[in-house]
Amino acid sequence: MQLDICRLEKTFEGRTVLSVPHLRIAGGEIVALVGPSGCGKTLLLRLLAGQLKPSGGSVMLDGRDLLRDRRARARVALLFAEDLLYERLNPRQFLAFFCSLHALPSRRIDEVLAAVGLSDQARQPISQLSPSAKRRLSFAHLQLLQPALALLDEPVERVDWDTAQLFSRLIQELAAQGSAVLLSARDLAWAGKFCTRVVELEAGRVSGDYSYAAHHAEEAGQVPENPTAPTRYVPYKITARREDRIMLYDPAEVLYATSRDGRTVLRTVSGEEATTNLTLQELEQRLSGRGFFKAHRAYLVNLQHIKAIIQFTRNSYTLQLDDPQESMIPLSKQSEKELQSLLDY
Structure with a gap:
């Protein structure tokens, strides 16, 4: 099974809201589609499912036109x-x-109900099910269809931990049976544990396409088959200690990180401070590609929160941040040159 997307576009009112020049997904792959709200994740899935008509481009599933061939859809x-x-x-x-609607045999219903953990609630009105149980029932149709291409839009929203773990196992089983899986997620805290690739969307454009196979092999203590393949490990939660609590911060919540008295301190947009066991260098590696910049040997700054770049002398620079305190962060001369190139000012 192979999905090939070529020059797929969607325009609204003369504005291009989605443009995917090329994307290929093979059977057995689990591809996580990540990006901020409004970046086009759901739009892409609905286009591939035939829910919306594209403005241009082609989508081929095993050589069949997915946009026009009913059998392929x-x-x-x-x-x-x-x-x-x-x-x-x-x-x-x-x-x-559902089986009657799609001309599917009903003999697998009990098997599928057991697979999603709903055997004991099979005769209970759906209106009385918990949000997690309803989500499991929604997932059950994938089990019945056994599709060549499975598209999942935010599959673990509104579910409990057990359901999220169940879905990760069932998704891997779908892939093992030859299905290609494309799922959207707000971050990789869940999907990053089992997906084989990550595709990042930004403003309707593909901004990154990374293989996770080598990362998973490294975690398992194995040597990846292709060590030169592009890999990326992007933790979307940073663990840190604040007083007697272990905090889990989304990178977007972090204003900057700094080295202080031999410790790495996180400063959040809400004004909290917490310490992490990671060194500043380790934190920089973990946050690679997440919008953080090494402003100074002791400061890692979230670029989204820079308000101004202030030049005091010919070789003296400072970053002013947009927090209520308008924090001032030293900017080295070399880092200022890199920032100038990066931001094109």
């Missing part, structure tokens, strides 16, 4: 971000209705 399943369920039915009735 029948091999694609989309898990919406919303649970589209008939709440007056129970899970067994809902899956029976």
